[in-house]
Amino acid sequence: MGKKILLANDHIEGIRFLDTYRKHGGYASLEKALKSMTPEQIVEEVKTSGLRGRGGAGFPTGMKWSFLAKPEGVPRYVVCNADESEPGTFKDRYLMERIPHLLIEGMILSSYALGAKTSYIYIRGEYFYVARILEQAIDEAYAAGLLGKNILNSGFDLDLHVQIGAGAYICGEETALLESLEGKRGNPRIKPPFPAIAGLYGCPTVVNNVETIAAVVPIVNEGGAAYAAIGVGNSKGTKLISASGHINKPGVYEIELGVPVEEFIYSDEYCGGIRNGKKLKAVVAGGSSVPILPTELILNTAAGEPRLMSYESLGDGGFATGTMLGSGGFIVMDEDTSIVKNLYTFARFYHHESCGQCSPCREGTGWMEKILHKILHGHGTLADVDLLWDIQSKIEGKTICPLGEAAAWPVAAAIRHFRKEFEDFIRNGEHVNDVKHYYRLNNLTAPIN
Amino acid sequence: MAKVTIDGIEIEVPDGTTILQAARMIGGDIVPPAMCYYSKLKTSGGYCRTCLVKVSKGSEKDPRPMPKPVASCRTTVMDGMEVLNITSPEVLEARAGVVEMLLLNHPLDCPVCDQAGECHLQDLAYEHGKAETRYEFPRREFEKIDIGDKVQLHMTRCIMCFRCVKVADQITDGRVHGVINRGDAAEISTYIEKAIDNDFSGNVIDVCPVGALTDKTFRFKSRVWYTKPVDAHRDCPTCSGKVRLWYKGEDVARVTARKDTYGEAEEWICNSCRFEHKKTSDWVIEGPTKVDRHSVISANHYENLRLLKASIDRQRASLPHGDKVDLGTGALNPNNEEK
Numbered sequence: 001m002g003k004k005i006l007l008a009n010d011h012i013e014g015i016r017f018l019d020t021y022r023k024h025g026g027y028a029s030l031e032k033a034l035k036s037m038t039p040e041q042i043v044e045e046v047k048t049s050g051l052r053g054r055g056g057a058g059f060p061t062g063m064k065w066s067f068l069a070k071p072e073g074v075p076r077y078v079v080c081n082a083d084e085s086e087p088g089t090f091k092d093r094y095l096m097e098r099i100p101h102l103l104i105e106g107m108i109l110s111s112y113a114l115g116a117k118t119s120y121i122y123i124r125g126e127y128f129y130v131a132r133i134l135e136q137a138i139d140e141a142y143a144a145g146l147l148g149k150n151i152l153n154s155g156f157d158l159d160l161h162v163q164i165g166a167g168a169y170i171c172g173e174e175t176a177l178l179e180s181l182e183g184k185r186g187n188p189r190i191k192p193p194f195p196a197i198a199g200l201y202g203c204p205t206v207v208n209n210v211e212t213i214a215a216v217v218p219i220v221n222e223g224g225a226a227y228a229a230i231g232v233g234n235s236k237g238t239k240l241i242s243a244s245g246h247i248n249k250p251g252v253y254e255i256e257l258g259v260p261v262e263e264f265i266y267s268d269e270y271c272g273g274i275r276n277g278k279k280l281k282a283v284v285a286g287g288s289s290v291p292i293l294p295t296e297l298i299l300n301t302a303a304g305e306p307r308l309m310s311y312e313s314l315g316d317g318g319f320a321t322g323t324m325l326g327s328g329g330f331i332v333m334d335e336d337t338s339i340v341k342n343l344y345t346f347a348r349f350y351h352h353e354s355c356g357q358c359s360p361c362r363e364g365t366g367w368m369e370k371i372l373h374k375i376l377h378g379h380g381t382l383a384d385v386d387l388l389w390d391i392q393s394k395i396e397g398k399t400i401c402p403l404g405e406a407a408a409w410p411v412a413a414a415i416r417h418f419r420k421e422f423e424d425f426i427r428n429g430e431h432v433n434d435v436k437h438y439y440r441l442n443n444l445t446a447p448i449n
Numbered sequence: 450m451a452k453v454t455i456d457g458i459e460i461e462v463p464d465g466t467t468i469l470q471a472a473r474m475i476g477g478d479i480v481p482p483a484m485c486y487y488s489k490l491k492t493s494g495g496y497c498r499t500c501l502v503k504v505s506k507g508s509e510k511d512p513r514p515m516p517k518p519v520a521s522c523r524t525t526v527m528d529g530m531e532v533l534n535i536t537s538p539e540v541l542e543a544r545a546g547v548v549e550m551l552l553l554n555h556p557l558d559c560p561v562c563d564q565a566g567e568c569h570l571q572d573l574a575y576e577h578g579k580a581e582t583r584y585e586f587p588r589r590e591f592e593k594i595d596i597g598d599k600v601q602l603h604m605t606r607c608i609m610c611f612r613c614v615k616v617a618d619q620i621t622d623g624r625v626h627g628v629i630n631r632g633d634a635a636e637i638s639t640y641i642e643k644a645i646d647n648d649f650s651g652n653v654i655d656v657c658p659v660g661a662l663t664d665k666t667f668r669f670k671s672r673v674w675y676t677k678p679v680d681a682h683r684d685c686p687t688c689s690g691k692v693r694l695w696y697k698g699e700d701v702a703r704v705t706a707r708k709d710t711y712g713e714a715e716e717w718i719c720n721s722c723r724f725e726h727k728k729t730s731d732w733v734i735e736g737p738t739k740v741d742r743h744s745v746i747s748a749n750h751y752e753n754l755r756l757l758k759a760s761i762d763r764q765r766a767s768l769p770h771g772d773k774v775d776l777g778t779g780a781l782n783p784n785n786e787e788k
Contacts, residue, residue, distance in 0.1 A: 168631070185628065190495040190523050356609060356628070356635030358496050363550040366633045370586045387583060394546030397517040398498055 005218045005238050007254045010098045018140040021101040029221040030105055034154035042113035048224030050236035055209030056327040058311050067196040069204040077205040078116040080213050082123040083165055083172040086287035088329030091240035092210035094252040096130045100137035106213035109220055111158050114206055118159045122177050125167035134162050169353035173401045174207040187357045188401035211240055232258030235310035245332035248272035257310045262299050264309055278334035285314055286326020288346050289406030291413030293323050339418040340425045344372040350407035361404040364395040380426040389415050451528040455479055456536045468521035468532055469500055479534050482573050484658050485610035486522035493615050494522035498547045503540050506531035518543050548578040551608050554589045564660030566673040596639050599665050599724050604636045607661035613653040621647045648687050651723040655706045655714045666724050667703035676702050678738035687719040701727045
């Protein structure tokens with residue numbers, strides 16, 4: 001059984017409420033920090049812990065915090081990015097639903113460490129009921145003197161607000177989130193300046209994922225070194241994985257970074273194997289935007305070593321043979337899955353969510369969707385596969401924000417690893433394994449091309 | 450001051466200058482094209498991605514190259530920076546890709562478009578685009594909208610450069626002009642099709658790089674290449690009064706702001722000058738306009754086509770040379786200097 005840190009108490013009934021949460025050790029780290037630690041010490045602990053951003057990019061949190069500009073007389077903000085919109089990712093929702101006080105405690109600690117007097121939780125519009133839960137928890141915290149003026153008699157003041165988005169994937173991008181939070185249209189800003197210099201209302205701002213901020217609580221409680229002892233290589237601590245797809249036990253799992261992928265998929269502790277005894281075909285390891293990998297590459301690296309659930313191991317081999325841990329949206333596909341259909345779904349999503357600011361993404365995402373739609377409806381040609389490849393290369397790296405890459409990578413990876421399936425689909429129609437129920441088109445008619 | 454090298458040409462520029470501005474200081478063919486950047490509008494640029502360049506050396510302090518191509522209009526130079534524009538095949542490839550994307554949903558209705566002949570997208574497509582499109586789906590279409598009685602918005606042609614939004618934000622008062630919807634359904638709009646009603650609203654026509662915002666008093670009156678540009682001024686209580694008149698025969702077909710080499714208005718003009726003073730007697734004529742690079746057609750582009758093509762090919766093949774092809778204009782030279 002792997003060590004659980006964030007979700008250690010999630011099975012306890014009533015952990016959502018302050019009384020129960022405190023009974024099980026809640027807000028102990030806050031008391032410890034406010035009474036015996038300086039803000040700098042907390043930042044040091046986070047640096048020592050090796051915690052990396054859990055939202056997807058995996059940037060070291062301690063380093064991000066130390067970049068925060070600290071000009072005199074200018075307020076600083078801590079913003080929690082709870083706009084969890086990546087298809088296949090639902091870990092933050094689980095965390096906020098079950099243990100909202102963990103996030104609030106993390107927010108108070110982070111704000112204390114970074115010197116923020118006002119902090120925000122920006123939550124996606126579809127999570128309105130989660131926002132209610134958070135607001136309820138915040139009210140409890142205010143009533144208990146854990147928020148507001150002079151928290152626990154330490155002289156530290158903090159106001160915490162929950163802001164609900166209007167339902168846009170792009171608002172999960174940190175600068176678009178800040179624009180949205182300011183009440184503007186949620187378009188990503190052009191960087192530099194980075195939010196650490198000029199973020200919310202032009203003031204220095206740190207934007208962190210829900211899970212990252214929650215992880216500050218155990219780091220302060222048990223020390224950065226204890227947190228760093230968990231995990232493998234530069235992937236420290238635990239990570240919440242949202243497992244979905246054709247597995248026996250979909251759900252949110254807290255893993256120690258470094259668990260072998262094979263164990264994660266097949267062991268009863270985690271996913272419990274592929275549903276209906278089917279074979280594994282492919283895995284999208286970190287939310288829809290990371291490259292898809294076929295069975296042989298997800299279980300083992302190109303060098304033949306077993307692949308682990310960690311930033312480095314999943315990234316081994318670059319995008320040619322590797323992928324990314326991303327936000328931990330682990331989507332498993334069995335042998336009956338059509339990669340073409342799956343890719344169309346992803347492409348449609350990115351087309352729908354493109355903000356329309358810069359041209360390659362605005363026009364290119366729609367173009368890719370249309371081509372995939374055409375292939376899916378049997379009108380594709382082999383040249384379309386090459387065209388898709390070319391379009392994605394024209395989008396990747398040419399846009400303001402990472403949405404361009406997020407739209408391009410799945411297309412690139414699907415064609416890189418499953419080109420034959422695309423060609424089969426175009427020549428013969430949908431490929432279906434279960435021949436008892438379906439005939440492949442080429443059994444009946446000559447190939448179209 | 451910072452020293453920056455663009456395509457092998459070194460120039461010293463003040464700190465805070467963007468790569469694009471530095472390239473414009475050098476001039477010539479190494480200047481990246483810009484469809485959305487407008488030096489007179491704050492926070493403009495960064496959207497169209499046509500000005501992407503490759504930074505092969507970040508700075509003297511940190512010589513690492515930048516991993517991705519950057520928008521030269523929004524990236525400030527660092528001391529010792531080395532930038533590749535037309536000497537990098539990667540940049541030209543990326544730019545061709547962007548041009549293709551910009552043209553993807555553009556109706557290509559140039560034969561009936563008032564902007565044809567002075568359209569930046571035409572120039573851009575001519576220089577960097579491909580001869581045919583690979584897009585085979587229906588293009589997006591919008592209804593034409595009148596914003597005010599003098600300006601028409603034809604979103605179908607829009608390339609979402611956001612310049613008019615910045616004009617409405619920064620030059621005119623009252624923010625009623627913006628973007629609605631998102632992705633490729635995004636459109637420029639005014640608040641419930643409200644007219645933009647103020648003295649400087651006509652400037653959105655001048656900043657529009659394509660034919661999305663057109664002057665209704667000039668619609669379908671003439672092709673721009675049949676009109677002759679003349680610089681003129683008048684005493685205007687609202688604006689500087691420095692304008693460009695476009696003559697068709699003896700008549701002033703339209704009035705616009707004076708534009709520089711890069712198609713940017715030198716000074717904003719008011720609606721009264723633009724729409725209501727269309728008689729020669731309203732103006733003091735200064736003389737014919739020297740048209741430089743502004744339009745492929747007004748600069749006799751097609752006559753000098755082979756020359757320019759050879760010049761571009763030469764530049765792409767080797768280091769850029771400083772020669773600028775001087776393209777004369779056939780502008781009108783009116784004798785009545787004072788009237």
